[in-house]
Amino acid sequence: MDLKLKALLYISRIMSARRQSSASSYESLLRPDITKSLQTMLATTPIAEDFYLCDTTVSQKETEEEIKEIYLSILNSSEESIVETKSKTSKLLDAIANEPITENGEPSSDELSHFDQTLHVDLHLRYIEHFLNNPLPEGFFSLDCNHGWMIYWLLNAYSVLLDGEVPEHLKKPISAKIMLLVIDEGRGGIAGGPQGQIGHAASTYASVLALVLIGDFDSLALIKKGLHQWFLSLKAPNGSFVMHKGGESDARSTYCVLSVAALLNILTNELLEGASGFLLSCQSYEGGFAGVPNTEAHGGYTFCALAALYLTPDGFRDINMESLLRWLSARQLSLEGGFSGRTNKLVDSCYSFWVGGSFALLEAYLDQATLFNRPALTSYILNCCQDDKRGGLRDKPSTRADFYHTNYALCGLSIAEHQFVRDGLYNFVTKDCLEGSVLTIGVNPIFGIPTMLVSHCLAYFNATAN
Amino acid sequence: MSEPCQIMYSEEYLSTMSSLKQYLETKTYTEEALQVTEEALSLLASHYTAWCFRLDIIKHLGKDLFEELNWCEEVAIANEKNYQIWNYRQRVIELILEDPALAAQFQVRRELPIFQMMISMDEKNHHVWLYRNWFVKRFELYDDAGELEFVNKLIDKDARNNSAWTHKFFLLFSRNDAAENIVAQELDFCREKIALCPQNPSLWNYLLGIYASQERLLVELKDFCGQYANINDEEIKSSFALETLAKIAVEQNDVLLACRYYDLLLQKYDPIRASYWNYLSKKILLNT
Numbered sequence: 001m002d003l004k005l006k007a008l009l010y011i012s013r014i015m016s017a018r019r020q021s022s023a024s025s026y027e028s029l030l031r032p033d034i035t036k037s038l039q040t041m042l043a044t045t046p047i048a049e050d051f052y053l054c055d056t057t058v059s060q061k062e063t064e065e066e067i068k069e070i071y072l073s074i075l076n077s078s079e080e081s082i083v084e085t086k087s088k089t090s091k092l093l094d095a096i097a098n099e100p101i102t103e104n105g106e107p108s109s110d111e112l113s114h115f116d117q118t119l120h121v122d123l124h125l126r127y128i129e130h131f132l133n134n135p136l137p138e139g140f141f142s143l144d145c146n147h148g149w150m151i152y153w154l155l156n157a158y159s160v161l162l163d164g165e166v167p168e169h170l171k172k173p174i175s176a177k178i179m180l181l182v183i184d185e186g187r188g189g190i191a192g193g194p195q196g197q198i199g200h201a202a203s204t205y206a207s208v209l210a211l212v213l214i215g216d217f218d219s220l221a222l223i224k225k226g227l228h229q230w231f232l233s234l235k236a237p238n239g240s241f242v243m244h245k246g247g248e249s250d251a252r253s254t255y256c257v258l259s260v261a262a263l264l265n266i267l268t269n270e271l272l273e274g275a276s277g278f279l280l281s282c283q284s285y286e287g288g289f290a291g292v293p294n295t296e297a298h299g300g301y302t303f304c305a306l307a308a309l310y311l312t313p314d315g316f317r318d319i320n321m322e323s324l325l326r327w328l329s330a331r332q333l334s335l336e337g338g339f340s341g342r343t344n345k346l347v348d349s350c351y352s353f354w355v356g357g358s359f360a361l362l363e364a365y366l367d368q369a370t371l372f373n374r375p376a377l378t379s380y381i382l383n384c385c386q387d388d389k390r391g392g393l394r395d396k397p398s399t400r401a402d403f404y405h406t407n408y409a410l411c412g413l414s415i416a417e418h419q420f421v422r423d424g425l426y427n428f429v430t431k432d433c434l435e436g437s438v439l440t441i442g443v444n445p446i447f448g449i450p451t452m453l454v455s456h457c458l459a460y461f462n463a464t465a466n
Numbered sequence: 467m468s469e470p471c472q473i474m475y476s477e478e479y480l481s482t483m484s485s486l487k488q489y490l491e492t493k494t495y496t497e498e499a500l501q502v503t504e505e506a507l508s509l510l511a512s513h514y515t516a517w518c519f520r521l522d523i524i525k526h527l528g529k530d531l532f533e534e535l536n537w538c539e540e541v542a543i544a545n546e547k548n549y550q551i552w553n554y555r556q557r558v559i560e561l562i563l564e565d566p567a568l569a570a571q572f573q574v575r576r577e578l579p580i581f582q583m584m585i586s587m588d589e590k591n592h593h594v595w596l597y598r599n600w601f602v603k604r605f606e607l608y609d610d611a612g613e614l615e616f617v618n619k620l621i622d623k624d625a626r627n628n629s630a631w632t633h634k635f636f637l638l639f640s641r642n643d644a645a646e647n648i649v650a651q652e653l654d655f656c657r658e659k660i661a662l663c664p665q666n667p668s669l670w671n672y673l674l675g676i677y678a679s680q681e682r683l684l685v686e687l688k689d690f691c692g693q694y695a696n697i698n699d700e701e702i703k704s705s706f707a708l709e710t711l712a713k714i715a716v717e718q719n720d721v722l723l724a725c726r727y728y729d730l731l732l733q734k735y736d737p738i739r740a741s742y743w744n745y746l747s748k749k750i751l752l753n754t
């Protein structure tokens with residue numbers, strides 16, 4: 001058995017290595033059998049139902065029905081024979097990988113195997129390239145205050161699929177575009193778009209991440225001093241930061257400032273002052289975090305608060321972990337497998353990262369391999385969120401793909417496919433959950449970009465400190 | 467290679483935004499500039515720079531701030547998901563309150579119709595609730611009867627409206643001085659709703675939230691939970707009741723019982739969260 005195991009792991013290692021070297025086969029060669037997992041999701045738990053009807057129940061039931069049909073069609077299909085031969089290997093690997101985590105019995109080999117839809121890597125890359133290489137149609141004016149964001153979403157999704165690479169020919173134009181949005185060498189922040197827009201902390205965050213993705217550390221070095229000065233001007237008396245001059249201040253704006261400062265090695269005590277106190281005050285009675293104290297716990301703000309707290313000394317120590325973990329766990333929906341952003345709200349693929357990333361931070365902090373159901377999240381993303389005609393990923397089956405969900409669904413998939421172990425102050429070593437079957441590279445759950453790029457950036461700014 | 471993600475703006479959009487840019491650069495605070503901010507915001511309500519500029523113009527021109535609030539309402543109704551507008555509205559109201567003469571004219575009640583309108587369009591609109599939270603804090607309306615009536619109505623209509631529950635918790639329990647009769651009343655209210663829909667997480671979160679904020683022992687809930695999770699008869703109406711029974715067992719240091727409940731959740735009643743139930747079992751076993 002031991003030899004067999006070693007041989008299998010060896011094969012899977014070769015297979016995953018091949019993916020990285022061959023541009024023509026992005027797709028992984030091993031696919032885990034999801035039969036059991038889907039059966040668990042589809043099985044109605046033996047809980048007596050009540051007959052209370054309300055708007056929330058109706059929309060929840062509609063979404064469940066739609067997704068149930070998708071999962072049932074997978075279970076009812078018997079896939080082509082090529083996967084059959086793979087399934088034996090994958091089942092064995094599955095059993096090995098799952099052994100320490102779940103207490104499921106031996107996978108029976110007589111049953112038919114079923115698989116998640118493949119990730120349409122080529123199609124998604126084409127979708128991304130199309131929008132990066134061509135002018136955007138008129139309707140995109142609605143994102144005119146989010147130019148940095150559009151670049152980040154598209155480039156990051158691309159790099160998560162392609163081992164941290166971005167298209168070479170785009171590096172210069174992207175750098176030029178972002179530098180045009182920089183105001184007064186950073187002393188006014190980075191604007192969300194052209195035509196006189198002022199600096200905005202979230203746009204600054206997205207634009208800085210885009211520069212890290214293209215490896216343009218020289219440009220970042222030019223503006224980091226200015227940005228530090230600007231961040232100080234955004235500091236609010238309660239320890240948070242305002243989004244822009246006269247703007248709102250909440251966990252999101254605080255995260256945007258602290259995370260950029262950490263990446264550029266300008267996270268000074270002045271910036272940190274009072275921040276963790278503010279962030280901790282955003283934890284709600286439900287356990288999740290809200291944007292401002294005493295409002296509703298929300299997946300997006302929970303991520304922002306946790307990632308920002310991770311950057312503060314001892315910030316995690318004073319979180320109510322018990323209620324946080326309870327709330328995060330409740331985000332995963334039984335049938336859908338994906339996460340919702342708030343209690344009694346619908347599944348949405350972007351929370352695969354907001355909630356998934358929060359889990360990853362806790363797993364690293366608590367030294368736990370997995371605290372949520374990774375196969376179920378993977379099934380939701382792969383089977384319910386891909387536009388398999390035009391490319392791109394979507395919130396849920398009834399919606400259309402967009403840049404935002406394409407990026408965060410893929411980042412969520414990355415979280416589901418990896419385990420996270422602390423590595424230095426702000427980085428993580430990621431391990432494939434199932435060797436040979438990962439479709440994405442590891443994303444750093446503080447910054448939302450590939451871990452290797454975070455390493456490059458931190459190394460650059462540590463070396464150039466002083 | 468042209469600019470990545472360049473937008474093919476319409477003529478109208480481009481000309482409005484370029485005149486806005488001119489006014490911005492020259493810091494021109496005139497009626498014409500004000501008009502341009504209105505045009506810009508009607509095209510793109512998320513244009514934060516236009517909002518900031520508009521406020522500067524209003525201040526410089528000494529515009530009627532109450533008129534400005536009316537205008538805001540029209541924009542809000544046309545742009546449900548926009549959030550800049552609520553921040554802007556707060557800032558206009560702050561300007562009103564800074565001036566004693568205007569402050570005397572400001573009626574808190576004037577904010578209610580727009581809330582009603584916005585909430586009827588989307589009962590869980592995060593930005594509108596955020597604004598309502600600010601509004602209650604700003605005018606200290608925690609004990610306002612109308613405020614409580616407003617959330618109770620929404621909860622009666624949809625007991626799964628978690629935004630309404632959150633607002634209720636904020637009104638009653640965010641100041642740490644909830645009177646004993648309020649606590650008792652809310653616990654009753656909550657129990658009644660649980661009887662209607664035992665598998666509704668908003669209710670259990672609210673209930674557990676009260677217990678935590680009041681530092682009460684959960685063991686009080688043992689019989690109540692038993693009604694919804696009777697493991698001897700194998701009749702489970704709520705996984706949350708079962709979970710709460712596990713919490714009670716932990717509270718009482720009955721590790722084996724707690725693990726038994728966690729195992730039921732893991733195996734049968736809430737298997738999607740197997741990793742979580744497993745983690746909790748392991749944690750309490752390690753602590754003993």
Ligand SMILES: [Zn+2]
Pocket residue numbers: 348349350351395405
């Ligand atoms: Zn979403």
